[in-house]
Every structure is written in C-alpha cells, then in structure tokens.
Amino acid sequence: MSNFRHDIVYYAYDKAHALVDYNIYDDIDKRHEFRKQIIDTDDSLTDVEKLKVIEFLNYDYYYHKILLKIGKKRICENCQEECLATSYCEYCIRNYLAAKFKKWTSGNNDIDDLIRKCQIESLGPSKIIEWIPFYNLLNVKLLTKGGCSEIYTAEWFDGQYCEWNSTERLLKRNRSNRSNIVILKKLNNIENANRSWFEEAKFHLTIANRWPDIVQCYGLTQDPFDKTYMLVMRKLDTDLRKYLQQNHNQLTWKERIKITVDIINALSRIHGENAIHRDLHSGNILYYEYTNSWFIGDFGFCGPVDKPLGSIYGNLPYIAPEVIREKGYTFASDIYSIAMIMWEISSGQPPFTNCKHSYNLALDIINGRRPKIVPGTPSKYEELMIQSWDADPTKRPDTKTLLDKIEDINRLYYQSTQDNNETEKFLIFPSFYYLYLIIRYLAGSMSSNIYRSEIYQEACHSKLYSFNIPEDNNEEDIYNNANLHSEDQDELEIPDDLNYEN
Numbered sequence: 001m002s003n004f005r006h007d008i009v010y011y012a013y014d015k016a017h018a019l020v021d022y023n024i025y026d027d028i029d030k031r032h033e034f035r036k037q038i039i040d041t042d043d044s045l046t047d048v049e050k051l052k053v054i055e056f057l058n059y060d061y062y063y064h065k066i067l068l069k070i071g072k073k074r075i076c077e078n079c080q081e082e083c084l085a086t087s088y089c090e091y092c093i094r095n096y097l098a099a100k101f102k103k104w105t106s107g108n109n110d111i112d113d114l115i116r117k118c119q120i121e122s123l124g125p126s127k128i129i130e131w132i133p134f135y136n137l138l139n140v141k142l143l144t145k146g147g148c149s150e151i152y153t154a155e156w157f158d159g160q161y162c163e164w165n166s167t168e169r170l171l172k173r174n175r176s177n178r179s180n181i182v183i184l185k186k187l188n189n190i191e192n193a194n195r196s197w198f199e200e201a202k203f204h205l206t207i208a209n210r211w212p213d214i215v216q217c218y219g220l221t222q223d224p225f226d227k228t229y230m231l232v233m234r235k236l237d238t239d240l241r242k243y244l245q246q247n248h249n250q251l252t253w254k255e256r257i258k259i260t261v262d263i264i265n266a267l268s269r270i271h272g273e274n275a276i277h278r279d280l281h282s283g284n285i286l287y288y289e290y291t292n293s294w295f296i297g298d299f300g301f302c303g304p305v306d307k308p309l310g311s312i313y314g315n316l317p318y319i320a321p322e323v324i325r326e327k328g329y330t331f332a333s334d335i336y337s338i339a340m341i342m343w344e345i346s347s348g349q350p351p352f353t354n355c356k357h358s359y360n361l362a363l364d365i366i367n368g369r370r371p372k373i374v375p376g377t378p379s380k381y382e383e384l385m386i387q388s389w390d391a392d393p394t395k396r397p398d399t400k401t402l403l404d405k406i407e408d409i410n411r412l413y414y415q416s417t418q419d420n421n422e423t424e425k426f427l428i429f430p431s432f433y434y435l436y437l438i439i440r441y442l443a444g445s446m447s448s449n450i451y452r453s454e455i456y457q458e459a460c461h462s463k464l465y466s467f468n469i470p471e472d473n474n475e476e477d478i479y480n481n482a483n484l485h486s487e488d489q490d491e492l493e494i495p496d497d498l499n500y501e502n
Helices: 006-018 028-040 047-068 090-098 109-119 197-207 240-250 253-272 331-347 359-366 379-388 399-419 432-442 446-458 475-480 488-492
Strands: 137-145 149-156 161-165 170-173 181-187 217-222 229-234 285-288 293-296 312-314 463-465
Touching: 006 028, 006 047, 006 253, 006 399, 028 047, 090 109, 090 170, 109 197, 109 217, 137 181, 149 229, 197 217, 197 229, 240 285, 240 331, 253 293, 253 331, 253 379, 253 399, 331 379, 331 399, 379 399
Parallel strands: none
Antiparallel strands: 137 149, 149 181, 161 170, 181 229, 217 229, 285 293, 312 463
C-alpha cells in the first residue's frame, strides 16, 4: 500500500510548476530550485510526500537537461562518457540498444532505420521506441473504427522499458498490469501527393517521445493477417469531451484553467517541432486520472508545416474559417481550434452542438459566427479565447504568447489559494445550470430531440469536408464582423440576465 496520498502529491507537483514566474526564474536551474523550495515549505505535505514530489521534480529536471543539452555533466562510471543524467547514463542506454540492432527487424528497411534512429537518440529508460513483435500483444480487441484508422486495445506481454540498471548494465521492463494495457492504431495506407502512413509513424515516434505532454508511443508492430503496420501507444483513461460530460458541474475555474494550461503546453511542443496538428478537438485531448494530467493525441493528419494537405479534414466547429476557405492549415488554425476547446471547457458542451455540420454552418463560421460567451467566464480567459478565434489569423496569438498568458492566469489562481486557504475563491458552476439545460432540451419536440442526438453524435468525430465557398465573400467584412454568436447555441446556454453566485 502506498505511504503517500497520491492526489495530494500530484496537486503539490502542479502547484510547484504553476507558481513559477518565468520572468524572475529565467533558467532551468533557478526554476528547479524554486519548485523544490515551494515543496519544502508546504506544511500540507508529510516528509514522505515532500520527498516523492521532489523525486518527480528531479526526474523532470534531469530529463529536460538531456533534451535541451544544458547543465553540468558528469563522467559515467561505466562508459566514461560525459553524461547529463544522474540516475542513469544516456550513452549507456543508447549503446545497449545499438548492440541489439542485429537481433530484430521489422522486415522493412525504412521502419528499421527510423526505430534505430530513435533509439540512438533516446533520452531516458522510459522513452524508448521499439519494434514490438505482434505475438507479444495479447487479447487484441477492436475499440473503434474511423475513416482513416482502426483502434484496438491489447496487453503488451513484455511491457515498456522503465529503468536502467547501471550495475548489470541493462534496461529493465515494467511488468505492471496497468502499464501493459496499450492502444494499437492501425495505419491505413492513405496515399496522396504528400502523405503516407510512414510520415504519421515518424511524427508519432519523434515528437511524442521527446515531449511528455504528448501521448506516448512505444513503437510499431505489424498485423500478421493483413500486413498493415500499427502504432503501439499508451492507453489513457478518457477524453476531454466525456470528462466534461461527467464532471462539468463540479469543476472549479481553477481546475478548468489547469486543463487549458496542459493542452496549450502540449500544443506549444508540437509547434516547437515545426509541426501542425490539424485536427484538434476535445475527442483528441486525453486524460490520465492518476496524475491529473492532459495530453494531445491522434496525429492522423499532423505533419510538417511545409507539407499542406489537399483536403479539409476535421471536426467542423473546431476548423478555422480560413481552412474552410481552403487556404491551408497553419499554426494559427491550430490556435483557432484551441479557442473552441477553451469555450468547451467553459461551457461543458461542444461548440455549435445544436447545429448540423453542413454547408450553412461552414458559411456562418466564415462570416464570423462564434459560440456565445458563458456567463461567469473569467475576463482574462474570455479575452484570450476571443483573441484566439479571431477571423483574421494574423491577429491570433502564437502558442508562446498563449501559453505565457494562460500560465499567468493559472499562477494567480494558485497564489489566491496560498493567500487564503480557508476560502474557496473559484467559481463552481451551480447545479441549476444543468437543470436549465435539461428543461430547454426537453421543451422541444420528440423529433427535434432525435435530431439533436444525431447532431451530437456528429460532433464527436472528424471527417472529410468539401465546401464550394463563394469567391465573392468579402474578407475585410468578415474580419470586421467580430465574433457573431450562434442563436441556435442559445438554446443550450444560460441567458445573460440569469445571475448566480460563486
């Protein structure tokens, strides 16, 4: 049995990160020392819990030293290389993996080269890419099937590498039953002028395993029956859409902002790798309950900035107006999607959930239609959201600006609780909000209810769209038509004159 309260430990870990002012603590060493000081002076933690949080902080610190190639080095007692890690040696791990190159093959030279490249750039024992033979995957079950891929669950018999034993000079695996449940994503051979399954695999393996904010990928396998390749990925607990359905009326604004910080931070990693996600929506934001952490997943159409896709793919309410007009995906179009996710976090429902995903909705979005701001939304959060869904992509903030501003808001919330622990200062959406929604929902006809249900199901999936938008739409008028909101959406919102207290 654990001798620490894991929820308290992870809350303290989040707080230590949230309270850092990057303008004051302007390098990795200063930030690390500040975080440890926050934990050392936290009277709510036991000594064991303090040690546990600092253990997590130390892991982050050493991992980022290797990733960023900064900090003081040491001489490894085994290989005599100058390494940055302290509990292991990154060079010993890479040499160990390289020595095994001739003992495995995928049967495909490109895949072998990709996996080997990832292995000789491994940053730590828990971040290693492998070729995973299909016979090591047990109880494979279909989870869901989409237009571009099939998703399965499986039990990974061996489990991932998790620890470097410097005495025995070998990597050890995690035999935990929970950790060995994985997701298999079958990569259908979708070929066009610029794309292939291999590019998707490459982005999963390189981006996801550099940054802990992206859903981790353990490697590749091959279905022996149809010979298609499959990504082997970490299984998480739920997605943002389902989470909000179940928890919206209990969430404080502090919790909502923490979710937003995690998502924007993950997107900043993707953009930092010169990649665009292209299909951000709440179904692709995944949650790990044990650590209360959020991750971005599903890179089905993610790719390099200089390789735009020829078709519009996604979930229409989250697609930027310029993308609908077939002007291509950009960093700014991802920011627009983030704004819609921010609105969903504030409201508990997908944007335009009462509207058919049709030509009319596409045209309305181009003409400036946006969801109505939910009463009680913090003003700074509202401002950031409105800036991010601006019709003019050049006026949207980039991920660095967006992350800096949402972290400032997050820090203020944590500072407020530090200043007064006896008072809950954060807005909890009252239960009558949902009573209101239910009354409005049931007020419609039976056929209308069925129609809405079909529309809601449509809101859960991405698909290909082809709209013939008139060329005579005046872009200047669109940019000046600031944030029109959906009249249909009003049926699922609190009226402006309905007041509620914190």
